[in-house]
Amino acid sequence: MxxxxxxxxxxxxxxxxxxxxxxxxxxxxxxxxxxxxxxxxxxxxxxxxxxxxxxxxxxxxxxxxxxxxxxxxxxxxxxxxxxxxxxxxxxxxxxxxxxxxRDDKSFPYIFMSEGEDYPRLAFHRGAKRKKGKYFGPFPNAGAVRDSLNFLQKTFGVRQCEDSVYQNRTRPCLLYQINRCSGPCVEKISQEDYHSDLENTRLFLEGKSDQLHQRLVQKMEKASDNLNFEKAAVYRDQITALRQVQAQQVIEAGGGNMDVITAYSEAGLSCVHLLYVRHGRIIGSKSYFPKDKLSSSEAEVLSAFVAHHYLGHSAMDTPPNIVLGYDLEDRTSLEEAISKSLDRPVKITSNVRTYKAKWLAMANEAARQNLKNLLNNRQTLLDRFESLQDALDLDDMPGRIECFDISHSSGENTVASCVVFDINGAVKSDYRRFNIEGITGGDDYAAMKQAITRRYTRLQKEAKPLPEVLFIDGGRGQLNMAKSVLDELGIADILTIGIAKGVTRKPGMETLIFTDGQEKHLEGDHSGLHLIQQIRDEAHRFAITGHKQQRDRKRKTSTLEQIPGVGAKRRRELLKHFGGLQEVMKANADDLTKVNGISKKMAMDIYSALHSE
CATH class of the missing domain: 3.40.1440.10 (GIY-YIG endonuclease)
Structure with a gap:
């Protein structure tokens, strides 16, 4: 077994x-x-x-x-x-x-007192018995202290103990270094102090646009006056403001729900489930359902939801289920689950705000956990053995290579070569080939040039040749590859074309051999899964190389390379973050806070700045 x-x-x-x-x-x-x-x-x-x-x-x-x-x-x-x-x-x-x-009292908060002429800010941990507002929770004490330090430098609201405050007769050192406005000796009016206090409250509630604009204006003014040291201080404050403002998505909203999505690759699927209770993620789990039909993610998700919730304990099933895909049978699933539990259960997929962020977290977890399973050594061994049987090989192939071509309407053509052995991807042996001197869109000529360059060099350097060579394409690309190998006198490489089929759906590939034979493997065949994995990696590597070559042709700054980011948006980005380095560090949510940057544009900017 x-x-x-x-x-x-x-x-x-x-x-x-x-x-x-x-x-x-x-x-x-x-x-x-x-x-x-x-x-x-x-x-x-x-x-x-x-x-x-x-x-x-x-x-x-x-x-x-x-x-x-x-x-x-x-x-x-x-x-x-x-x-x-x-x-x-x-x-x-x-x-x-x-x-x-032992309890929930481990998370710290920022406390703002009430009912005083000059209220104070303070670090708080424990029961919330004092009269005032509590802001948090913060992930750790360091984050609270960083926030308090920032607020102290920006607004000067007092943070001293009441016993110290009530017994001051002259301002303390903090007043002298501009870290406190001196309310203890009435160096500031109550009206101005409460204005600063209100700004502090707005900041802690995430409503700090006014503060941000003020800092931007000060930074620009200092820069115009050639006071770059002062401008750098404001830039750092803008950075601190952005970091402290970062939205928490682990704890948000309220209510109970399960957030579920699916990710499929190379014939396998992973379903990841986040358990959200009272607005808090309390657990997560990945499932790897067996699928002989190479179904789509939506189909996998539909089957999982039915299996997981029908007959499930009513106590364990939340009233809301959020899915990563819109299911054709969503209404019937919703009705069946509600009937089995004798209470309503709502299934949704088109969500926004924190639910969308939870869904993105689940999708990334599913992708990563499936990727780890695909590259597990035992999984790879099983797939190599299945491939050996499928191809009727006497020995298990120790080295497999695969070629793919990528271009945009014939421009910037790049060929990729990826290498796999029994331990998985051998990325140090990957190669890309910038194809030149051919008619745009001529994939046959591109394949000929790439294979010629690849194996001519391997022969000159006496490097190992693969036992199996896959070509992502039909009989035309396969014949071109075979003719090149014949010219180079290489006769002992099993060369196979991978044709995707009419529907281009995973599991429907046809293997084409140089002797004219064709073979179709079942969708759940482990050997086919290995072929899909290698083919998909060659495609990814080619696409990445194509994008890099396209971007290198634009001899402009990093932001200028991004479509849709013109002079005005570049200026707003640099103003908001205080410099390109901080723009690079920002995530997509941070980018959406910039004036004129939509959610889609933020994703485009983030992807462009962090592409491989």
Missing amino acids: APTRADIAFDSESFLKNLTKQPGVYQMYDQAGDILYVGKAKNLKNRVSSYFRSSGLNAKTQALVKRIHSIEITVAPSEAEALVLEHNLIKSQKPPFNILL
């Missing part, structure tokens, strides 16, 4: 090889599927890698690592968001290797 996924030991090497460097949360499970540990990271790849280094681990960490059987990750928009999510997961799942907190 073939081993199940539960029987496969955790392969840290292949898992880490493809792990994202984005911030997020990782959940470690044992062989029984029980949670061991939940952690957060600014860089998931670097943090998780530290558990598997050869030395320097303490006894507790070594005991944890020995029990790890699988790891699931959830990508977060920022490190602060990851920290809040980590706290929620620890509280709800109680992992044995985590330090468990």
Whole structure:
């Protein structure tokens, strides 16, 4: 009997090889599927890698690592968001290797007192018994102190204890260094003080446009006066304002719901579910349903929802289910689930604000967890064995290469060559070829040039040749590749064309051989899944190279390369963030806060600035 996924030991090497460097949360499970540990990271790849280094681990960490059987990750928009999510997961799942907190009083707040001539701001942790407003929660004490420090420098609202304030007879040092407006000795009128206090309140509630515009104006004025040092101070304040203002999406809104989406690649699918209770993400889980038909993500999601909720406990099912795709049978599913639970359940997919952000988190988690499964060493071994059987090879292929062509209406043609072995992608051996001297759109000529350059060089340098060569294309591209190999005297490479078929749907590919034979593998065939994975990687690598070549031809600044970002929008971006470096650091949500930048434009700018 073939081993199940539960029987496969955790392969840290292949898992880490493809792990994202984005911030997020990782959940470690044992062989029984029980949670061991939940952690957060600014860089998931670097943090998780530290558990598997050869030395320097303490006894507790070594005991944890020995029990790890699988790891699931959830990508977060920022490190602060990851920290809040980590706290929620620890509280709800109680992992044995985590330090468990006793109650909800661990999150700090900013407190603004009321009922005084000169109210104060203060750091607060614990029960909310004092009269006043509480702003938060913040992910940690450092974030609160950074915010208080920023507000102190900007508005000068007092932060001293009442006992100190009531016994002052002259202003303190903070007044002398412009960090306090001196209300203790009436250096500021109540009217002006309450104006500063109101600005502080608006800032803490995220309504700080007025403050932002003021800082921008001051920065521009200082720059015009050639006072660049002062302008840099304002630039740093703009940066601090943006960071403190960052929206929290881990805790938002209210109510109970499940957020579910699906991601498919190379014949496999991952469904990721976020559990949201009382506006807080308290857990997440990835599922890997078996699909023999290579169904679309929407079809996979429809089947999952029906299986997961029909007959499910009414207590465990929330009143709202948010899906990543609009399902054709959404209405009937909604009716059936509601009837089985004897209470209404609403299914939606077209969502905005924090629900859309939760959905984006779920989609990224599904993509990352499926990617990790695809590159698991045991999974790859099974696929290579299946491919060997499908192609009737005497030995398992040790090296596979695949070519693809990418261009825009015949311009900027780029060919890609990707390499796989039994351990997965060999990215150090990937190559791109900028195709020149051919008629635009002539894929045959482009393929001929790429293969000629590739294998001429391999022969000259006595480098290893692949046992199997895949060509993403039909019989014409295949014949061109075969003719080049014959000219070079290379006769021992099995060369196969991958034709997508009329519907171009995954699972419908036809394998074309140089002797005229054709073969069609079933949609759930592991060997076909390997072919799809290699073909998709060649396509991705070609597309990336094509975009890079296209962008290099625009000898302009980084922002000027982005379609739709003209002089006015560039000026607004630089004003808002204080410089290009901070624009590069901003996420899509931050970009939407800039005047004239829509959500779609923000996504375009973010993608352009962070494309590979």
